[in-house]
Amino acid sequence: MKKGSKAAEPDTNGIPSDTPRGDARRKYDPEQTKRNILDVATQEFSAMGLTGARVDAIAERTNTTKRMLYYYFGSKEGLYQAVLEKVYGDIRALEQDLHVSELDPVEGMRALVEFTFDYHDRQRDFVRLVTIENIHGAKYVEQVKTFKGRNVTVIHTIEDLLARGIAAGQFRSDIDPIDLHLLISSLCFHRVGNRHTFGTAFGRDPSHPRLRARHRAMIVDAVLRFVRKDG
Amino acid sequence: MKKGSKAAEPDTNGIPSDTPRGDARRKYDPEQTKRNILDVATQEFSAMGLTGARVDAIAERTNTTKRMLYYYFGSKEGLYQAVLEKVYGDIRALEQDLHVSELDPVEGMRALVEFTFDYHDRQRDFVRLVTIENIHGAKYVEQVKTFKGRNVTVIHTIEDLLARGIAAGQFRSDIDPIDLHLLISSLCFHRVGNRHTFGTAFGRDPSHPRLRARHRAMIVDAVLRFVRKDG
Amino acid sequence: MKKGSKAAEPDTNGIPSDTPRGDARRKYDPEQTKRNILDVATQEFSAMGLTGARVDAIAERTNTTKRMLYYYFGSKEGLYQAVLEKVYGDIRALEQDLHVSELDPVEGMRALVEFTFDYHDRQRDFVRLVTIENIHGAKYVEQVKTFKGRNVTVIHTIEDLLARGIAAGQFRSDIDPIDLHLLISSLCFHRVGNRHTFGTAFGRDPSHPRLRARHRAMIVDAVLRFVRKDG
Amino acid sequence: MKKGSKAAEPDTNGIPSDTPRGDARRKYDPEQTKRNILDVATQEFSAMGLTGARVDAIAERTNTTKRMLYYYFGSKEGLYQAVLEKVYGDIRALEQDLHVSELDPVEGMRALVEFTFDYHDRQRDFVRLVTIENIHGAKYVEQVKTFKGRNVTVIHTIEDLLARGIAAGQFRSDIDPIDLHLLISSLCFHRVGNRHTFGTAFGRDPSHPRLRARHRAMIVDAVLRFVRKDG
DNA sequence: TATGAATGAGTTTTCATTCAT
DNA sequence: AATGAATGAAAACTCATTCAT
Numbered sequence A, B, C, D: 001m002k003k004g005s006k007a008a009e010p011d012t013n014g015i016p017s018d019t020p021r022g023d024a025r026r027k028y029d030p031e032q033t034k035r036n037i038l039d040v041a042t043q044e045f046s047a048m049g050l051t052g053a054r055v056d057a058i059a060e061r062t063n064t065t066k067r068m069l070y071y072y073f074g075s076k077e078g079l080y081q082a083v084l085e086k087v088y089g090d091i092r093a094l095e096q097d098l099h100v101s102e103l104d105p106v107e108g109m110r111a112l113v114e115f116t117f118d119y120h121d122r123q124r125d126f127v128r129l130v131t132i133e134n135i136h137g138a139k140y141v142e143q144v145k146t147f148k149g150r151n152v153t154v155i156h157t158i159e160d161l162l163a164r165g166i167a168a169g170q171f172r173s174d175i176d177p178i179d180l181h182l183l184i185s186s187l188c189f190h191r192v193g194n195r196h197t198f199g200t201a202f203g204r205d206p207s208h209p210r211l212r213a214r215h216r217a218m219i220v221d222a223v224l225r226f227v228r229k230d231g
Numbered sequence E: 001t002a003t004g005a006a007t008g009a010g011t012t013t014t015c016a017t018t019c020a021t
Numbered sequence F: 001a002a003t004g005a006a007t008g009a010a011a012a013c014t015c016a017t018t019c020a021t
Helices: A004-008 A030-052 A055-060 A066-073 A076-095 A105-122 A124-135 A145-167 A177-193 A195-202 A209-227 B030-052 B055-060 B066-073 B076-095 B105-122 B124-135 B145-167 B177-193 B195-202 B209-227 C004-008 C030-048 C055-060 C066-073 C076-095 C105-122 C124-135 C145-167 C177-193 C195-202 C209-227 D030-052 D055-060 D066-073 D076-095 D105-122 D124-135 D145-167 D177-193 D195-202 D209-227
Strands: none
Touching: A030 A055, A030 A066, A030 A076, A030 A124, A030 B030, A030 B124, A055 A066, A066 A076, A076 A124, A076 A145, A105 A124, A105 A145, A105 A177, A105 A209, A124 A177, A124 B124, A124 B195, A145 A177, A145 B195, A177 A195, A177 A209, A177 B177, A177 B209, A195 B124, A195 B145, A209 B177, A209 B209, B030 B055, B030 B066, B030 B076, B030 B124, B055 B066, B055 B076, B066 B076, B076 B105, B076 B124, B076 B145, B105 B124, B105 B145, B105 B177, B105 B209, B124 B177, B145 B177, B177 B195, B177 B209, C030 C055, C030 C066, C030 C076, C030 C124, C055 C066, C066 C076, C076 C124, C076 C145, C105 C124, C105 C145, C105 C177, C105 C209, C124 C177, C124 D124, C124 D195, C145 C177, C145 D195, C177 C195, C177 C209, C177 D177, C177 D209, C195 D124, C195 D145, C209 D177, C209 D209, D030 D055, D030 D066, D030 D076, D030 D124, D055 D066, D055 D076, D066 D076, D076 D105, D076 D124, D076 D145, D105 D124, D105 D145, D105 D177, D105 D209, D124 D177, D145 D177, D177 D195, D177 D209
């Protein structure tokens, strides 16, 4: 009944392929199976929450069966945790590309805010999973190794920007970097995480391109006004 | 097993009620029964989410039985919706007490932000329920009648403040009131809704009194800097 | 919430009515209440079956409350039985009007068949309740006093017709009256009782006027051909 | 509590099956599991009706658990529908064995009526299920694919008989085949479906062998008299 | 490595009936 | 005579997980 994987892989008629090992087309590819499960699970958990997601629903959208899900991830919770791990890993990869230390403090701050904005705006799954984690008291994310490291990195970036801005007489000197991070996160996160109630309340979809652009500018503006040295 | 009766009967502070004694304990009191169920359900849904909450668990902490829950609210979803309705109604009631129109624009804005901050800081159940609603795409809150009205009220308040501030030469004239509301909400909501992941990431509990006070000042500061006219 | 009875009875403003006793407009009229419950119950049981009918649904469509239903009829089964009793009583009343003994045997037979046809065609509730009773092994109808008597009457009518028809050389002499009754009933009952599956199977609704007329003629024809003496 | 295994394994009459021994008892046999559930459900639904039947009661008499019932049939209604489908399929299969087109029209008609009589007389479950379906307005049978096809077949058989009988000068030419089918069905169905009320009313059990034989002859006689050309 | 069948414990919901006023 | 609130027992259905192949 479920032979999706076969259908996806055209019959090779016994002819040996020229890619010797690690061939993506070989019949049993544990890595690909795992990745497939993880991808589907990410969607399902982020759409339905940990309790709301159904193991059957995940398995059904997979190229494999429910049994494999347990084979690789042990339990529903194990799978959920693997999803969290993957999602946090993805961010790290992206953040490497931001080289704010090479920019002027104001421009660097703008770049950081814009990056944060864009990331949240695009990675709705990430935003939802964070939300879901908070409903569960963050008890699963605590076990994710990459989690703490990722946040330390951001704080270092902010500390560097603040220090250079203060030195250049551009920024106020009384700002706590973690507080500033919280402020930036709040502005970028809320409009994505709560866009449904926002949309219902005001008849405006915050993800509409025009609104998105305006919010982006507003948030950059608000942050710069906040850090900028008076007079 | 059933010690919810205390919670169900609000402390009267020794003030004698005008209803004859023992009246509050009469067996047939539909309003009290409903309120009791609603109170317990609010805690359970906000703690566990819609799918995570258990009807049995709610009933157990109630003065009555599971059957009455269905008698009055029809279904688990019906009860959840009644909880949303109640919670949104509660805010509205409180907001009436804020008379910002009588204050100087800057002071009024400060008062509004402080109220918003305090409300979110104290009403964690509300924050969690909004979060939960967003996981469900706001489909239940859409059916809550009091929902849209409540939000219009806030926008009117902000419009009034902005208009008066612009007239007095204190505020910028290019700010959209709904955008500003979003900005304020973001700052007040995020630190409560995502306090668990924040705490895990930075080892700081945003609900600690010292941090709370600092955040409150920071947010007021950020909003005022944002709305203030330059120069 | 349910003041249908009030609405139905215009306020008399304290003016004494000229009907002294048994006034249908007095506030508490047990007979009317019982009749009302019975009427609603007849519809509900015939529409849903004994197990399918819901006491709540019956009560809701009544001018009174569920409690009264138990007050007067004791239980769901008691009410069902009362419905059976009423329905069988109704037939008896109608059958009195048939005076086939005054007619020529052939015409009398025709009249009997037409009466039977028309009765089943119009009294769908009756047909359905008989059907329902058979699903329950006729165990409730057994306790209905009017039941057996009614059937004896029909058999007597048929016996009379057959005897006179045989004497007149019009009818065959080898027909058992109960068998003939069964034959007539079959033809009149089936097209009503099973009209839904029939309609679905052949895209024809047997209750359509044109089809009704044709069936009526066909059934009379079939019965007369069956009883008529050959050549 | 579970002695359904006998009923579930049809008597093989000592004929060795071509599958190795003990094979029928292997633990994983989805087809047998489904058949077993379906068989038990047929009895339960026909005995108790759709609403009267209990999923637990069905499961208990099964070789498996309630869970499997949902695994294979989705819901109580789904199971009921599967039962309808099976039961209608069974008739079709049997009807194929009747080769009335090879018989003289009168003999063919007699064979058809006798087959119809015998089928209804023996397959009480079928009769009851049709009755039950009509209580539900035939809404479940409408979704059964095999339903309409089955009925078309019978009509074709009747059309063929009528045409040949007319050509041979044996039958009247003014008979509608669907009407005739209704007439035959009425006579064969009613005495089975309503045998309980009939028995109660007249103290005669229509399923008694002697009565059965007489009814059979009577019905054949009535139908032949109806179709036969006069004079 | 992979799979479809199977399951026990739990979860929501329904129902006829009775209680207190 | 009449009523709305209340209820226990049972019913349908769901879920994460494991077994046999």
